[in-house]
Amino acid sequence: MSDLNKLGLAEARDALRAGDVTSVELTESCLKAIDDADALNAFVHKTPEIALERAKAADERIKGGDAPAMCGLPIGIKDLFCTKGVPSQAASKILDGFKPEYESTVSQQLADAGAVMLGKLNMDEFAMGSSNETSTYGNAVSPWRRGNDDAQLTPGGSSGGSASAVSADLCLAATGTDTGGSIRQPAAFVGITGIKPTYGRCSRWGIVAFASSLDQAGPMTKNVRDAAIMLEAMCGHDPKDSTSTELAVPNFEAMLTGDIKGKKIGIPKEYRMDGMPAEIEKLWADGAAMLKDAGAEIVDISLPHTKYALPAYYVIAPAEASSNLARYDGVRYGRRAQLAQGDGITEMYEKTRAEGFGHEVQRRVMIGTYVLSAGFYDAYYNRARRVRTLIKKDFEDVFAAGIDAILTPTTPSASFGLGEMTEADPVQMYLNDVFTVTVNLAGLPGISVPAGLDKQGLPLGLQLIGRPWDEGDLLNTAYALENAAGFVAKPAKWW
Numbered sequence: 001m002s003d004l005n006k007l008g009l010a011e012a013r014d015a016l017r018a019g020d021v022t023s024v025e026l027t028e029s030c031l032k033a034i035d036d037a038d039a040l041n042a043f044v045h046k047t048p049e050i051a052l053e054r055a056k057a058a059d060e061r062i063k064g065g066d067a068p069a070m071c072g073l074p075i076g077i078k079d080l081f082c083t084k085g086v087p088s089q090a091a092s093k094i095l096d097g098f099k100p101e102y103e104s105t106v107s108q109q110l111a112d113a114g115a116v117m118l119g120k121l122n123m124d125e126f127a128m129g130s131s132n133e134t135s136t137y138g139n140a141v142s143p144w145r146r147g148n149d150d151a152q153l154t155p156g157g158s159s160g161g162s163a164s165a166v167s168a169d170l171c172l173a174a175t176g177t178d179t180g181g182s183i184r185q186p187a188a189f190v191g192i193t194g195i196k197p198t199y200g201r202c203s204r205w206g207i208v209a210f211a212s213s214l215d216q217a218g219p220m221t222k223n224v225r226d227a228a229i230m231l232e233a234m235c236g237h238d239p240k241d242s243t244s245t246e247l248a249v250p251n252f253e254a255m256l257t258g259d260i261k262g263k264k265i266g267i268p269k270e271y272r273m274d275g276m277p278a279e280i281e282k283l284w285a286d287g288a289a290m291l292k293d294a295g296a297e298i299v300d301i302s303l304p305h306t307k308y309a310l311p312a313y314y315v316i317a318p319a320e321a322s323s324n325l326a327r328y329d330g331v332r333y334g335r336r337a338q339l340a341q342g343d344g345i346t347e348m349y350e351k352t353r354a355e356g357f358g359h360e361v362q363r364r365v366m367i368g369t370y371v372l373s374a375g376f377y378d379a380y381y382n383r384a385r386r387v388r389t390l391i392k393k394d395f396e397d398v399f400a401a402g403i404d405a406i407l408t409p410t411t412p413s414a415s416f417g418l419g420e421m422t423e424a425d426p427v428q429m430y431l432n433d434v435f436t437v438t439v440n441l442a443g444l445p446g447i448s449v450p451a452g453l454d455k456q457g458l459p460l461g462l463q464l465i466g467r468p469w470d471e472g473d474l475l476n477t478a479y480a481l482e483n484a485a486g487f488v489a490k491p492a493k494w495w
């Protein structure tokens with residue numbers, strides 16, 4: 001078999017179990033693809049020794065007839081996950097040199113299920129961003145290009161390295177995290193699948209915290225079946241995370257029948273935005289038609305508080321971030337600034353944080369401390385929390401009225417050029433999240449499925465939002481959409 005790195009998880013698993021290929025062969029193929037793809041700046045810490053050691057162990061397990069779900073499958077891990085003894089710096093300068101003594105629960109579960117870690121993936125600093133341009137490692141680059149134009153494009157963010165790596169076949173799949181869209185938006189930009197599960201499905205333990213009430217881990221994969229396989233391995237109750245649920249984890253893959261007859265799919269009118277490109281409108285309408293052809297009923301619905309979601313998110317997320325990031329003080333983790341004679345502890349904090357945090361992170365810390373300050377707490381933070389409750393209730397109402405899933409575009413545009421948005425007002429960048437943040441605010445599962453190309457040949461994604469804890473049903477609807485959309489495009493190799 002050649003080009004083993006191009007396989008998906010399910011295909012590779014079946015080939016491993018059939019004895020057609022070994023994990024060492026799969027892993028070597030990915031390691032070579034990674035070494036050939038430095039231009040994408042997706043893998044920022046490569047771990048070939050760990051990978052080959054785990055691949056050998058996986059081959060032994062498979063030989064012994066003990067092959068759990070992810071056994072022998074090479075994947076990448078977003079730099080936000082703490083991985084024992086391996087640099088884990090959330091793409092921040094302030095965590096330079098930090099090698100955790102512990103492993104995040106999710107990456108541990110993947111390792112226990114036999115997955116092979118190839119290395120750590122680029123991302124926006126502390127997962128704040130939509131273009132992977134705030135990383136201390138430099139931009140991750142999308143493998144896609146607009147027609148014959150060789151301008152470099154963003155793979156999206158914050159899980160930009162994960163998106164780029166999966167799309168360019170550097171690994172079979174990757175972990176991502178999603179606080180406001182960071183799995184779904186990059187997945188849409190590069191033509192892959194990404195699911196953010198219900199808040200509480202995956203343990204957050206050992207994942208560097210951005211906004212704790214919104215953060216969730218999830219898989220970024222080449223197709224919906226692979227998302228089902230990897231999600232099952234990632235989620236489950238963890239006593240170390242008090243917000244992780246005790247619910248049993250279903251066999252998600254077994255729920256992929258593709259049968260969605262009689263399902264009610266809601267189309268929320270508030271997601272039809274002024275100035276939305278005609279191509280996105282069309283993609284959305286085509287997606288609804290495909291689900292209808294597959295037997296679903298399409299229902300117009302209203303989520304009346306949608307327009308307040310982005311402002312509420314950009315109060316709540318920075319508030320929580322400013323509190324979570326207070327721990328980076330030059331004492332406990334990573335980097336400490338060079339101090340001058342006579343500097344005291346205050347100067348150490350100030351200098352360390354001033355040189356360790358990038359601009360976007362500093363902006364969020366300032367917004368967060370402002371909205372939490374005594375004089376403004378009620379005006380901003382408490383009001384945003386009330387809006388959040390209303391947004392959650394909007395969803396509860398439509399689900400109570402019998403809607404099974406909600407269909408929206410994932411993003412308001414296709415991928416854009418690196419540097420094209422950095423000069424703009426930061427709010428322009430924040431608008432990327434307009435269709436995704438509601439899902440985090442309400443704690444719901446959401447998935448992005450590649451559904452078409454724009455006229456420049458760039459991927460576009462559709463988002464499906466599901467009932468809480470109903471990822472199995474959501475994945476099945478996504479599977480039906482995937483089958484109908486038949487997206488097979490791949491980026492032409494230039495790197």
Ligand code: GLN
Nearest residue numbers: 127128129179180181182
């Ligand atoms: N782009 C959003 C932000 O910058 C979401 C990030 C995320 O989901 N981690 O906050």
